[in-house]
Amino acid sequence: MIKPQKTERVAKVVLWTAAMLTVITLVLILGYIFLHGFSKLSWEFLTTEPEAMGAEGGIFSSLVGTIIFTITTIIVAVPVGIAAAVYLCEYTKNGIITKLIRFGTDALAGIPSIVIGLFGFAFFVTLLKPLTGGWSLISGALTGACMILPTLIRTTEEAIKAVPASYREGSYSLGATKWQTISRIILPTAMPGILTGVILGIGRIVGETAALLLTLGGSLFIPTKLTDPASTLSLHLYKVAMEVGAMDVAFGAAAVLILTVLFINISAALIMSLLKKKTIA
Amino acid sequence: MQRSQREKVYKALLFCSALMALFVIILIGGFIFKEGLPVFMKYGFKEIFWGTEWRPSEQLYGQWPMVLGSIYITLGALCLGVPLGVLTAIFLAELAPRKLVSLLIRPAIELLAGIPSVVYGLFGMTTIVPVIRAISKKVPAYAEDPLLSTGYGIVAGAIILSIMILPTIINVAEDAIRSVPQDYKEGSLALGATHWQTIYRVIVPAAKSGIMAGVVLGLGRALGETMAIIMIVGNSPVIPHSLLSSVRSMTGNIAIEMAYSSGEHTQALFATGIILFVFIMLINSLAMFIVNKEAG
Numbered sequence: 001m002i003k004p005q006k007t008e009r010v011a012k013v014v015l016w017t018a019a020m021l022t023v024i025t026l027v028l029i030l031g032y033i034f035l036h037g038f039s040k041l042s043w044e045f046l047t048t049e050p051e052a053m054g055a056e057g058g059i060f061s062s063l064v065g066t067i068i069f070t071i072t073t074i075i076v077a078v079p080v081g082i083a084a085a086v087y088l089c090e091y092t093k094n095g096i097i098t099k100l101i102r103f104g105t106d107a108l109a110g111i112p113s114i115v116i117g118l119f120g121f122a123f124f125v126t127l128l129k130p131l132t133g134g135w136s137l138i139s140g141a142l143t144g145a146c147m148i149l150p151t152l153i154r155t156t157e158e159a160i161k162a163v164p165a166s167y168r169e170g171s172y173s174l175g176a177t178k179w180q181t182i183s184r185i186i187l188p189t190a191m192p193g194i195l196t197g198v199i200l201g202i203g204r205i206v207g208e209t210a211a212l213l214l215t216l217g218g219s220l221f222i223p224t225k226l227t228d229p230a231s232t233l234s235l236h237l238y239k240v241a242m243e244v245g246a247m248d249v250a251f252g253a254a255a256v257l258i259l260t261v262l263f264i265n266i267s268a269a270l271i272m273s274l275l276k277k278k279t280i281a
Numbered sequence: 282m283q284r285s286q287r288e289k290v291y292k293a294l295l296f297c298s299a300l301m302a303l304f305v306i307i308l309i310g311g312f313i314f315k316e317g318l319p320v321f322m323k324y325g326f327k328e329i330f331w332g333t334e335w336r337p338s339e340q341l342y343g344q345w346p347m348v349l350g351s352i353y354i355t356l357g358a359l360c361l362g363v364p365l366g367v368l369t370a371i372f373l374a375e376l377a378p379r380k381l382v383s384l385l386i387r388p389a390i391e392l393l394a395g396i397p398s399v400v401y402g403l404f405g406m407t408t409i410v411p412v413i414r415a416i417s418k419k420v421p422a423y424a425e426d427p428l429l430s431t432g433y434g435i436v437a438g439a440i441i442l443s444i445m446i447l448p449t450i451i452n453v454a455e456d457a458i459r460s461v462p463q464d465y466k467e468g469s470l471a472l473g474a475t476h477w478q479t480i481y482r483v484i485v486p487a488a489k490s491g492i493m494a495g496v497v498l499g500l501g502r503a504l505g506e507t508m509a510i511i512m513i514v515g516n517s518p519v520i521p522h523s524l525l526s527s528v529r530s531m532t533g534n535i536a537i538e539m540a541y542s543s544g545e546h547t548q549a550l551f552a553t554g555i556i557l558f559v560f561i562m563l564i565n566s567l568a569m570f571i572v573n574k575e576a577g
Binding site: 004005007008011012014015016018019021022023025026029030032033036079080081083084086087088091092100101103104105106107108110111112113114115116117118119121122123146149150153177178179203206207208209210213214234237238241242247250251254257258261262264265269 | 284287288291292294295296298299300301302303304305306307308309312313315316364365368369371372373375376377385386388389390391392393395396397398399400401402403404406407408444447451475476477478480481498501504505506507508511512532535536539540550551554557558561562564565569
């Protein structure tokens with residue numbers, strides 16, 4: 001018979017190995033991408049427009065596209081997300097409508113981005129073509145907004161729930177109305193948490209590709225208005241890797257993408273730790 | 282405007298925003314079914330779902346190769362990802378020194394979740410695919426078959442996908458393990474069980490349904506993944522007959538052909554969307570059911 005002490009030791013080794021394997025996988029991926037992508041990174045790569053279908057030149061137009069697309073998506077999605085979370089936290093009684101709303105939010109969170117892309121193609125690109133210009137920045141941004149809405153609602157809800165009940169009670173006892181309490185007490189207190197949610201939403205949207213393949217148009221030119229087709233870094237990466245075969249440009253774009261994600265994760269973590277310090281103090 | 286009236290207007294606005302997610306999911310279902318159902322109606326459910334030939338130029342819209350492709354890749358990813366994910370979750374909840382978790386492992390998992398899927402695809406097609414190609418060229422049975430020695434296929438897709446679903450599995454499973462009441466653990470240890478005996482006879486069984494929910498959510502994630510898969514699995518719309526076969530997923534079918542399809546071909550791609558949508562809704566309902574049953 002194997003002694004329990006021996007099994008214990010073996011089990012510990014296996015568990016340590018599993019966790020380290022997870023970390024090593026990440027290090028391998030990051031290391032490999034940077035190894036191949038860093039040589040490509042330069043000011044010129046970031047600020048020149050692509051040439052020869054993207055095989056030469058830089059990634060400027062997709063960088064611009066990424067920024068405008070992300071900002072538009074956030075402008076569309078954030079107000080709706082925050083308002084929905086406020087309603088769910090502050091107004092709802094556990095009725096059938098609330099249950100339906102929660103079901104809808106949970107279900108939407110699980111829908112694959114390519115399916116949301118199909119919807120965006122049928123609705124924003126095809127049906128609303130006179131308004132959106134077909135494949136365009138605004139079609140992509142509206143589709144992207146549908147994707148990050150559940151994340152925004154959930155993180156904002158958490159942030160609002162973390163506001164102490166005494167704040168609310170204090171405000172009401174001073175004679176403030178519900179809306180005054182929400183807009184002047186609850187939302188400002190929950191703001192760092194909401195901001196973290198928004199940043200995480202940006203992280204998700206920056207890397208999104210599948211839905212944009214069907215809605216954004218994938219143009220190589222710099223968009224001048226919201227109804228122009230555009231490209232983003234991740235979409236550009238896919239096209240140069242799969243359709244053009246310019247791997248060096250793809251690795252360069254991948255390195256920029258990973259640096260962006262790193263930056264986003266670090267800023268979210270910083271805000272969170274600041275928030276924790278504030279609550280402890 | 283009166284103050285109470287204004288309060289009512291705000292409430293109505295907030296309510297409309299809250300309805301938006303529900304509204305969007307209904308629109309998504311509505312549009313996909315509206316565009317995709319005509320093909321099912323015209324050729325019959327059996328012909329479309331179980332049809333084995335996908336040749337849009339000849340009006341053959343059989344989805345079965347893509348359904349099978351998605352299932353094989355996803356199962357492969359689960360076989361690799363679930364053991365690693367669950368073991369890592371146990372490690373995080375039971376063994377890991379707190380500093381190590383907060384400084385290294387947790388940020389690593391968050392970063393794994395944040396890496397865009399095209400980057401996983403690029404990594405896979407330039408590392409794993411060439412390695413598998415080199416190995417399969419050495420095996421005589423595979424080397425002669427040009428379809429099986431490209432490196433692109435189920436195995437490569439499953440490996441990359443297993444990494445991509447790790448964060449989902451780890452996070453959900455770890456939460457489940459952490460929410461096992463402390464008394465269970467203390468009781469087991471007090472009876473003289475070792476830590477590992479406690480983990481696999483007491484803690485893991487108690488957290489079973491939460492861990493299952495994590496696995497099912499990972500399954501949903503794998504089934505819906507698109508970009509990394511199309512860069513790695515080869516995308517041949519044929520029934521796979523080997524683990525090295527080039528396959529096409531349902532998601533890949535939509536992403537690859539949408540750009541140049543028109544008319545009935547587009548509708549057939551929406552039909553793929555319907556199948557995917559129904560699969561995902563079933564899987565996520567299953568996950569919600571498991572979680573709710575746990576909550577009582």
